[in-house]
Amino acid sequence: MAGHHRRAAVLCGIGTWLPPRVVTNADLARQLDTSDEWIRTRTGIRERRVIDRGMSTSVLAVEAGARALKSSGSSEVDLVVVATTTPDHPCPSTAPEVAHRLGLTGVAAFDLNAVCAGFVYALATAAGHIAAGSAERVLVIGADTFTTVLNPLDRTTLAIFGDGAGAVVLRAGTPDEPGALGPFDLGADGSNADLLIVPAGGSEQRGSGEPLDPADVHFRMDGQPVFRNAVTRMSESAVKVLDRAGWRVEDVDRFACHQANARIISAVARDLAVPQERFVLNVDRVGNTVAASIPLVLADAAAAGDIEPGHRVLVTSFGAGLGWGSTVLTWPELDLG
Amino acid sequence: MGAGVTVDRLAELLVSHFGAPADRVAGGVTFEELEFDSLALVELAMVAQKEFGVEVDEQEFTPEQSVAGAARLIDSRRAAS
Numbered sequence: 498m499a500g501h502h503r504r505a506a507v508l509c510g511i512g513t514w515l516p517p518r519v520v521t522n523a524d525l526a527r528q529l530d531t532s533d534e535w536i537r538t539r540t541g542i543r544e545r546r547v548i549d550r551g552m553s554t555s556v557l558a559v560e561a562g563a564r565a566l567k568s569s570g571s572s573e574v575d576l577v578v579v580a581t582t583t584p585d586h587p588c589p590s591t592a593p594e595v596a597h598r599l600g601l602t603g604v605a606a607f608d609l610n611a612v613c614a615g616f617v618y619a620l621a622t623a624a625g626h627i628a629a630g631s632a633e634r635v636l637v638i639g640a641d642t643f644t645t646v647l648n649p650l651d652r653t654t655l656a657i658f659g660d661g662a663g664a665v666v667l668r669a670g671t672p673d674e675p676g677a678l679g680p681f682d683l684g685a686d687g688s689n690a691d692l693l694i695v696p697a698g699g700s701e702q703r704g705s706g707e708p709l710d711p712a713d714v715h716f717r718m719d720g721q722p723v724f725r726n727a728v729t730r731m732s733e734s735a736v737k738v739l740d741r742a743g744w745r746v747e748d749v750d751r752f753a754c755h756q757a758n759a760r761i762i763s764a765v766a767r768d769l770a771v772p773q774e775r776f777v778l779n780v781d782r783v784g785n786t787v788a789a790s791i792p793l794v795l796a797d798a799a800a801a802g803d804i805e806p807g808h809r810v811l812v813t814s815f816g817a818g819l820g821w822g823s824t825v826l827t828w829p830e831l832d833l834g
Numbered sequence: 835m836g837a838g839v840t841v842d843r844l845a846e847l848l849v850s851h852f853g854a855p856a857d858r859v860a861g862g863v864t865f866e867e868l869e870f871d872s873l874a875l876v877e878l879a880m881v882a883q884k885e886f887g888v889e890v891d892e893q894e895f896t897p898e899q900s901v902a903g904a905a906r907l908i909d910s911r912r913a914a915s
Contacts, residue, residue, distance in 0.1 A: 539873065721892040724876045764877050767851060 505677040506624035506635070507670030511831055512564025513663040513796045514557055515546040515783065522656070529652040536656045541759020545659025545784030547644045553585045557662035558595045558640035561792070565636060565664035566599065568832045574666065576632040577606040578623055580615030580639045580788040582817075583646060584608055587698070595638065605632075612693070613755050613816020614683075615639060615788035617824060620667070620812075621681040627669050638664040639788035646695050648715035657758065658716075659784030663792025675806065676829030680741035682734045683822040689726065693718045693817035718817075727761045730821040731813045732768040738823040744809065746771060749825075751804050755814035756780035756790045765813075777803055790814065799833055806830045841905035843885070848901065851881055861902035865895065872897075878904070888912055 521544045522533035536542055548557070558579055566572045577599070579592040592606035611618035616639035626632040640662035647654050670677055696702065697713035731754055739746060752775055754762045759780050766773045777798035786793055791812055798804040806828055813823040841861050848854040854868050865875060875897070879890040882904075888911035895904055 539871065721872060721876045724873055725880055725892050728877070728880060760873050764880075767877075768880075 503672055504628050504630065504669050505672040505674075506620070506627040506667040507674055508665055508676040508678065508826060508829055508831070509668045510565045510567070510569025510666035511664070511792060511796050511799070512561050512566070512568050512834065513661070513789075513793050514560035514564065515661045515793075516548045516552060516557065518547050518549055519544050520547045525652070525656055529650070529655065531652040531656060539758075539760065540657055541778075541780055542656060542784045543781045546661055548642050548660045552642070554581050554583050554640050554642045554662075555585045555591050555595050555598070557642065557660065557789075558591065558638045558664070559598045561640060561662035561664040561789075562595060562599050562636055562638050564834055565638070565666050568834055569634075569666035569668070570832065571634070572600065574601065574634040574636045575604055576623065576626055576635040577601060577604055578609055578619045578635065578637050579606070580609045580611065580619040580637070581641050582610050582612045582615065582787055583642045591640075599636075601636075611816070611820045611822075612818055613757065613785070613787050613790060614814045614818065614820040614822045615816070616663075616791040617681070617812060617814045617822035618683060618820070619788075620665075620678060620824060621683055621822065623667050624678050624681070627667060633669050635667045636664060637667060638662060639790070639792050641787035641789055643716070643785070643787045646714070646716045648712070648717070651715070651717075653720065654716055654718065657785050659786050661783055661786035661789040661793055663789045663796060665792055674829075675827045677826060679825035680738060681822060681824045682738040682741065684730070684734060684820070686819040689722070689819045691719075692723050692726070692819065724758075724761060724764075726819055727757060727815045728764040728768060730815045730819065731755070731765050731823075734815075734821050734823040735765075735769060735811055735813045738811065738813070738825055742825045744825060748809055749811045750775065750808040751798065751810045752776045753791060753794050753798070753810060753812045755816065756783065756794050757785045757815075787816070796833070799828070799831065804828050840886070840909050841902050844882075844905050844908070845901060847881060847885060852878070859901065861905070862900055864898055864900050865904075866897035870897065882908055886912065
């Protein structure tokens with residue numbers, strides 16, 4: 498088959514939504530043994546958004562999805578993928594309800610759980626459907642309300658995570674046009690599953706016959722090995738995807754890393770020997786929003802003019818699983834709302 | 835590579851990679867005195883692995899440890915490997 502007939506997934510719309518309630522470091526310091534200075538120096542985070550009672554992941558996903566559809570100039574898609582680790586229910590998946598509320602009843606819809614790497618995995622999945630000809634336009638949403646699985650007494654994780662949603666629309670196009678998603682690198686390491694885990698609530702605990710330990714319903718993480726794995730995996734994945742794309746590291750105008758912690762992003766920059774200024778950042782305002790992180794930071798940087806049309810952008814993410822993924826694209830002209 | 839060489843190279847890295855003030859980095863200075871927190875020590879373990887080719891666990895560098903102490907740990911790993 499001639500190369501110029503190859504179909505690519507092209508970014509043609511983006512939208513985000515954050516719940517209105519802001520929780521600052523000072524707010525956390527009033528309830529827990531922590532301080533603004535401690536949180537800022539360890540994480541780079543100043544504030545995060547947290548859902549109000551009555552909200553859930555689907556609410557955020559619908560708001561972001563509607564904005565992405567509007568940005569794309571058409572409300573028609575033939576697939577909706579929701580990347581989330583905090584679905585509204587264990588069953589059914591959240592995507593069908595999100596699609597229904599977006600006026601897309603009947604359209605194929607499913608959830609994808611790859612935690613903080615979920616959005617890149619969802620982009621790769623959507624791009625695969627487009628390449629295979631099983632979809633022409635796909636709405637990819639990353640949405641999480643991770644504050645709902647945090648231990649209300651754990652000052653570390655409460656400082657890191659926030660709630661939010663971001664979405665993009667991908668359409669079928671050609672590999673040489675702006676917005677075409679480049680090659681992908683995806684990977685996983687289940688031998689380190691326990692580094693970032695919510696132990697209870699799944700089939701292992703439910704099927705164990707053991708009484709539920711209330712502490713196990715909350716997320717826990719082992720910070721130091723997570724830091725090390727995050728830096729190593731994102732750096733290595735970035736190098737791999739650059740190699741597949743035929744780009745050199747110095748060709749990249751902007752790096753969009755998963756926004757988990759500004760210190761991780763700085764360490765990735767040092768590891769790749771890239772100036773920090775080329776790494777877009779919004780973790781200071783939103784914290785770690787899990788699957789929403791990548792579209793939120795891309796939309797934020799594009800709105801601020803930090804990412805411009807024509808910029809060569811590398812996206813890389815890492816999270817629980819462990820799982821990681823990267824891709825590249827040349828930033829297209831988009832309606833940023 | 836002798837201990838003196840390792841400590842000198844480590845001191846260079848603390849300045850060039852981590853931005854520690856050059857006039858304060860010396861063999862007897864502890865990481866705490868250089869304001870290295872737990873995450874900086876994890877990154878140091880990663881950088882040491884790359885630079886010196888030795889496995890250092892993320893908990894092996896500690897705030898109380900001196901730069902010379904860290905250099906000795908690196909050298910002992912090199913001797914063992």
